[in-house]
Amino acid sequence: MLARVASEALSGLQGYPVEIEADVVAAAPAFTIVGLPDAAVQESRERVRAAIVNSAYEFPSRRITVNLAPADVRKEGPSFDLPIALAFLLATRQAQRGADGIAAVGELGLDGSLRPIVGALAVAESVRHRGLRGLVLPRANAAEAALVPGLEVYPAETLRAAVAVIEAGGGEAARPLLVERLLQHQADDDVDLADMVGQGQAKRAIEVAAAGAHNVLMIGPPGSGKTMLARRLPTIMPPLTVQEAIDVTRIYSVAGLLPAQQPLVVRRPFRAPHHTISSAGLVGGGGTPRPGEVSLAHLGVLFLDEFPEFRLSALEGLRQPLEDGEVTISRALSSVTFPARIMLVAAMNPCPCGFLGDRERECACPAHRLRQYVSKLSGPLLDRIDLRVEVPRVAPAERRSGGQSEKSRVVGARVAAARMRQLVRLAGTTTYANGHMTSRQLRRLCVLHGEAVALLDRAYERLRLSARACDRVVKVAQTIADLEGAPRIEAAHVAESLSYRARGIDGR
Amino acid sequence: MDAEEGVEAAGAPRCSPVSPRRLATCIWLARLASLRAGVVQYLVRQCDGTLGDVLDLEPGKIAALLARRGSAAACATRDGRTAAGESSSAGSGTAERRSERQQASGDAQEYVRLLRLGPLRPASRGATGTEAARSAVCWGQAAYPPALLQLHDPPPALFLAGAAPLPALAAVARHPVVAIVGARRPSPYGLEIAAGIAADLARLGAVIVSGMALGIDAAAQAEALAATAGADTLATVGVLGCGVDVVYPQANARLFAAVRRQGLLLSEFWWGVPARAWRFPARNRVIAGMSDAVVIVEGSERSGSLITARYSLDQGRDVFAVPGEAGRRLSAGPHRLLREGAHLCESAADVVAVVGPQLREGVAFQTAPGARAAAPLGGADRALAVLAALDDGEQTVDQLARSSDSTVAQTLSLLSTLELEGLVCAAAGGRFRRRRG
Numbered sequence: 001m002l003a004r005v006a007s008e009a010l011s012g013l014q015g016y017p018v019e020i021e022a023d024v025v026a027a028a029p030a031f032t033i034v035g036l037p038d039a040a041v042q043e044s045r046e047r048v049r050a051a052i053v054n055s056a057y058e059f060p061s062r063r064i065t066v067n068l069a070p071a072d073v074r075k076e077g078p079s080f081d082l083p084i085a086l087a088f089l090l091a092t093r094q095a096q097r098g099a100d101g102i103a104a105v106g107e108l109g110l111d112g113s114l115r116p117i118v119g120a121l122a123v124a125e126s127v128r129h130r131g132l133r134g135l136v137l138p139r140a141n142a143a144e145a146a147l148v149p150g151l152e153v154y155p156a157e158t159l160r161a162a163v164a165v166i167e168a169g170g171g172e173a174a175r176p177l178l179v180e181r182l183l184q185h186q187a188d189d190d191v192d193l194a195d196m197v198g199q200g201q202a203k204r205a206i207e208v209a210a211a212g213a214h215n216v217l218m219i220g221p222p223g224s225g226k227t228m229l230a231r232r233l234p235t236i237m238p239p240l241t242v243q244e245a246i247d248v249t250r251i252y253s254v255a256g257l258l259p260a261q262q263p264l265v266v267r268r269p270f271r272a273p274h275h276t277i278s279s280a281g282l283v284g285g286g287g288t289p290r291p292g293e294v295s296l297a298h299l300g301v302l303f304l305d306e307f308p309e310f311r312l313s314a315l316e317g318l319r320q321p322l323e324d325g326e327v328t329i330s331r332a333l334s335s336v337t338f339p340a341r342i343m344l345v346a347a348m349n350p351c352p353c354g355f356l357g358d359r360e361r362e363c364a365c366p367a368h369r370l371r372q373y374v375s376k377l378s379g380p381l382l383d384r385i386d387l388r389v390e391v392p393r394v395a396p397a398e399r400r401s402g403g404q405s406e407k408s409r410v411v412g413a414r415v416a417a418a419r420m421r422q423l424v425r426l427a428g429t430t431t432y433a434n435g436h437m438t439s440r441q442l443r444r445l446c447v448l449h450g451e452a453v454a455l456l457d458r459a460y461e462r463l464r465l466s467a468r469a470c471d472r473v474v475k476v477a478q479t480i481a482d483l484e485g486a487p488r489i490e491a492a493h494v495a496e497s498l499s500y501r502a503r504g505i506d507g508r
Numbered sequence: 509m510d511a512e513e514g515v516e517a518a519g520a521p522r523c524s525p526v527s528p529r530r531l532a533t534c535i536w537l538a539r540l541a542s543l544r545a546g547v548v549q550y551l552v553r554q555c556d557g558t559l560g561d562v563l564d565l566e567p568g569k570i571a572a573l574l575a576r577r578g579s580a581a582a583c584a585t586r587d588g589r590t591a592a593g594e595s596s597s598a599g600s601g602t603a604e605r606r607s608e609r610q611q612a613s614g615d616a617q618e619y620v621r622l623l624r625l626g627p628l629r630p631a632s633r634g635a636t637g638t639e640a641a642r643s644a645v646c647w648g649q650a651a652y653p654p655a656l657l658q659l660h661d662p663p664p665a666l667f668l669a670g671a672a673p674l675p676a677l678a679a680v681a682r683h684p685v686v687a688i689v690g691a692r693r694p695s696p697y698g699l700e701i702a703a704g705i706a707a708d709l710a711r712l713g714a715v716i717v718s719g720m721a722l723g724i725d726a727a728a729q730a731e732a733l734a735a736t737a738g739a740d741t742l743a744t745v746g747v748l749g750c751g752v753d754v755v756y757p758q759a760n761a762r763l764f765a766a767v768r769r770q771g772l773l774l775s776e777f778w779w780g781v782p783a784r785a786w787r788f789p790a791r792n793r794v795i796a797g798m799s800d801a802v803v804i805v806e807g808s809e810r811s812g813s814l815i816t817a818r819y820s821l822d823q824g825r826d827v828f829a830v831p832g833e834a835g836r837r838l839s840a841g842p843h844r845l846l847r848e849g850a851h852l853c854e855s856a857a858d859v860v861a862v863v864g865p866q867l868r869e870g871v872a873f874q875t876a877p878g879a880r881a882a883a884p885l886g887g888a889d890r891a892l893a894v895l896a897a898l899d900d901g902e903q904t905v906d907q908l909a910r911s912s913d914s915t916v917a918q919t920l921s922l923l924s925t926l927e928l929e930g931l932v933c934a935a936a937g938g939r940f941r942r943r944r945g
Binding site for chain 1: 692693722723759836837904905906909916917918920921922923924925927928935936937938939
């Protein structure tokens with residue numbers, strides 16, 4: 001006889017419906033899965049067989065055919081184990097169907113236990129979206145799925161428990177989780193801007209960067225605190241909104257990186273991949289596209305230390321996400337888009353050995369190595385980095401007499417206020433922060449004081465700024481004005497903005 | 509090309525006409541000297557006289573003397589290697605060493621071939637570039653720079669490139685000539701000082717001679733050109749350690765083009781000869797020989813600039829050294845010279861003060877540069893505090909914010925304004941400093 005169970009598969013960050021059909025007929029014994037299954041799905045035959053037998057069900061000597069519909073999309077992963085087992089049990093009348101409208105996902109252990117799957121949030125959203133009532137899934141994924149309002153989530157620990165849910169047409173549902181409450185009750189960050197002694201200039205730069213969502217390039221010798229600064233940048237960015245938290249959680253869930261005890265990502269992500277990372281690892285890719293580091297840093301900070309040491313292909317791959325806030329990965333059969341709205345914080349040494357301009361050690365790099373090092377940074381990529389700041393090593397004496405530094409909370413409040421002003425000004429556009437303004441928006445929305453214009457003109461001439469560099473200066477000056485609450489850009493704002501150039505890198 | 513053609517381009521000597529045979533011998537010797545270090549020095553020592561005495565010899569005799577000097581291949585390699593060891597002019601990569609050795613053996617074969625051919629024979633191999641663009645000046649011709657005659661091993665011939673090479677060479681003799689040399693990878697401070705001195709001296713009518721190398725050399729020459737842009741004077745002469753038609757280092761290609769257009773390129777090496785380590789000390793000898801004064805701007809204890817300074821002292825020229833920060837590698841060279849009695853140089857005025865009175869007849873600086881006045885400031889207390897703090901040396905933005913009692917944002921804003929005014933500039937490592945010049 002034939003049985004059907006609703007399930008879900010993932011394409012990128014989207015769940016899509018998959019219908020599992022099982023047919024059992026009296027014929028030569030066989031167990032076949034059709035409908036473009038990949039290797040992991042093929043292997044689920046063995047897991048399903050063992051789980052069924054070990055859960056004290058019978059595995060009859062019949063011809064069993066399982067179809068995964070729609071049959072023209074490739075299915076992958078072990079999350080079909082549970083629905084296949086359920087469909088089999090229904091088809092062999094070892095289970096009776098209760099009320100309809102419950103989908104199932106989950107990986108089976110050989111003993112019949114249920115193991116967590118990736119992408120539970122996206123699956124739950126899709127189940128809700130297609131109008132089904134409930135979802136039975138491994139207990140470890142329940143909290144995450146419970147974030148979706150209006151969906152009954154039935155956690156199950158074993159195959160038998162899942163069968164009970166299907167037979168009863170429900171059961172004990174997990175308590176729905178309110179995202180707002182989870183966001184409110186987050187613990188304090190374990191890092192704070194006040195931990196850092198000195199580096200006032202660099203702190204100011206990341207404050208401006210956070211306020212306008214500008215990308216930053218930090219240049220400084222090893223040990224000057226570039227990584228420490230970057231790690232503290234998320235602590236001064238505005239807190240995640242409900243929608244943002246859901247968006248980030250969905251990505252982490254699909255990537256299988258959601259911590260076991262934490263159903264929701266409550267802090268802005270901070271990702272710091274090593275410079276040996278491949279292009280696919282950084283921007284996403286793979287046979288079935290998976291999110292890369294840029295997407296894992298979505299709405300947070302992507303920190304690239306030793307920036308010029310990254311592979312050229314990887315760095316060039318950053319251009320689309322920096323421009324569009326998303327990454328599109330095309331494959332022969334489909335293309336997948338991952339969100340990637342990041343703040344890029346790049347860090348580099350002033351030269352390959354790291355000691356150019358250092359007071360205590362001489363730089364030992366030959367001139368041509370130095371040129372090579374800097375020339376790896378392509379113009380188009382540098383154009384998308386609005387702030388460049390030198391991070392000198394803090395002298396020991398200064399470290400001792402550091403004095404008091406501002407807490408992340410204080411700086412964060414200023415940043416949030418500045419963002420608010422930007423939202424008001426940028427209302428009606430698709431942009432939400434100065435860092436993402438196009439040059440047309442720049443000309444239309446940024447009001448410069450007469451003196452500011454004169455200063456900009458002089459800088460344009462004296463410093464031989466390119467038109468693009470001028471745009472950058474105005475963008476950053478606008479953010480500085482927003483931080484101050486000034487109604488228009490004054491000369492002082494332009495002057496400060498001018499200081500965020502890297503003289504050694506591009507002279508612009 | 510025919511050896512004689514190159515000489516005729518030099519124009520007719522005004523006095524003591526030099527016989528075509530002798531010119532051919534000069535060119536021949538110059539070509540031999542382009543392939544192996546110390547050719548002229550060896551011959552002059554063998555004759556116990558001057559280059560003139562050498563040129564009086566039969567070419568066969570010269571060839572015999574040189575042949576007696578020993579295996580060319582062995583010597584060329586050894587010369588090449590020792591020169592490379594002594595000077596820091598060439599990279600030290602193994603690949604470079606290998607190519608240098610191959611080059612040395614190629615040079616040795618060519619050297620033996622030329623030795624066998626002797627002068628007067630047409631020699632087309634090894635020649636590149638268009639014939640028309642070539643000019644050369646031989647020892648003994650009127651156009652030959654008189655200052656070089658004082659060398660005990662003067663170049664037998666000088667090869668020139670430029671818009672009007674011979675008038676330019678004549679202009680060199682009528683103007684004060686100051687060499688500015690220094691580190692290939694200088695500090696911003698060194699670059700600025702070198703550029704400032706070069707610009708001031710060029711405006712005072714001096715010809716800035718340098719080696720067209722990266723760093724100080726290029727900065728001085730580019731600035732000299734910029735300072736005299738529009739004026740119809742010779743601003744700079746580049747003396748090369750390779751053929752004048754070779755661009756080395758490639759990074760200076762734009763400067764090469766500019767000097768070729770507005771200045772003069774000069775080399776004692778035959779056309780197309782590539783840059784090699786041993787040729788740079790030889791080039792430094794010509795730089796020192798041509799100049800009335802040499803200014804050393806930055807350099808380590810073992811730098812090529814010090815070689816130039818030694819040659820200058822040998823020839824009784826005035827040596828100036830620009831002091832640097834104590835203890836830095838790049839300060840070691842100039843400081844050593846200062847310790848040994850070189851003139852201290854802070855600006856072009858120091859050079860003019862010492863060299864001005866002793867210049868050759870009919871040659872003078874135009875005026876003495878005035879003392880630099882501090883630009884007036886519009887009573888801004890914070891700006892004054894920042895500038896005062898910077899007078900004590902380079903400072904980070906944080907330090908400046910503290911000493912002027914203002915926020916980092918205010919300080920950054922102020923520094924940008926002062927930078928646009930030309931009062932401060934960025935130093936390496938995120939620090940700022942007062943601008944000199």
